[in-house]
Amino acid sequence: MEFKKLINERFSCKKFSTRKVEEEKLQAILEAGNLAPTAVNAQPYRVYVLESPEALAKLDALTPCRYNAPTVLLLVYEEKEEWKNPLQVGIHSGVEDVSIIATHMMLAAKDEGIDSCWINYFGNDALEQAFGLPSTEHSVLLLDLGYSDNFAPLPKHTQKKPLSEIVKRI
Numbered sequence: 001m002e003f004k005k006l007i008n009e010r011f012s013c014k015k016f017s018t019r020k021v022e023e024e025k026l027q028a029i030l031e032a033g034n035l036a037p038t039a040v041n042a043q044p045y046r047v048y049v050l051e052s053p054e055a056l057a058k059l060d061a062l063t064p065c066r067y068n069a070p071t072v073l074l075l076v077y078e079e080k081e082e083w084k085n086p087l088q089v090g091i092h093s094g095v096e097d098v099s100i101i102a103t104h105m106m107l108a109a110k111d112e113g114i115d116s117c118w119i120n121y122f123g124n125d126a127l128e129q130a131f132g133l134p135s136t137e138h139s140v141l142l143l144d145l146g147y148s149d150n151f152a153p154l155p156k157h158t159q160k161k162p163l164s165e166i167v168k169r170i
């Protein structure tokens with residue numbers, strides 16, 4: 001799909017049908033994520049694919065925001081691999097790295113005809129414990145994937161602040 005059309009038409013889907021995400025489409029989405037840049041190319045991210053009834057049930061106990069998506073990606077970073085800014089104490093790249101990977105995936109999903117929703121409404125500690133993540137892996141977001149069940153974009157999808165309010169030249 002042409003890029004401008006794709007970024008205009010992508011929206012957060014909050015009601016998915018039971019139609020499964022085809023394996024080749026999922027692979028294309030995962031590959032697109034892996035093409036994203038990361039700080040010093042450290043690639044500290046990991047992706048957990050949640051599709052089994054057990055994993056999805058576990059997730060439903062942690063967040064109301066799966067919206068019946070048949071596939072959910074859990075994106076985390078490994079703290080031992082993220083870049084640490086030597087010029088600023090406490091600034092590490094893990095969350096930034098995961099965010100750009102998820103953005104690639106979200107847009108690739110749209111290109112594959114798959115709807116998505118980025119989710120951060122969950123307790124990170126509870127989720128990491130429930131899925132038995134190593135203590136050095138930190139959860140950042142969930143990406144719901146599937147086919148919209150006739151869900152129309154919410155009105156706020158098109159409510160954008162004007163650039164004049166956002167962009168400052170200094």
Ligand SMILES: Cc1cc2nc3c(=O)[nH]c(=O)nc-3n(C[C@H](O)[C@H](O)[C@H](O)COP(=O)(O)O)c2cc1C
Binds near residue numbers: 121
């Ligand atoms: C960082 C981030 C966190 C989000 N967390 C949630 C969430 O937990 N639950 C949810 O339903 N939507 C979530 N969303 C979706 C936003 O609500 C949605 O992107 C926003 O309202 C704009 O709508 P649009 O994506 O349709 O343009 C999140 C989006 C982003 C970028």
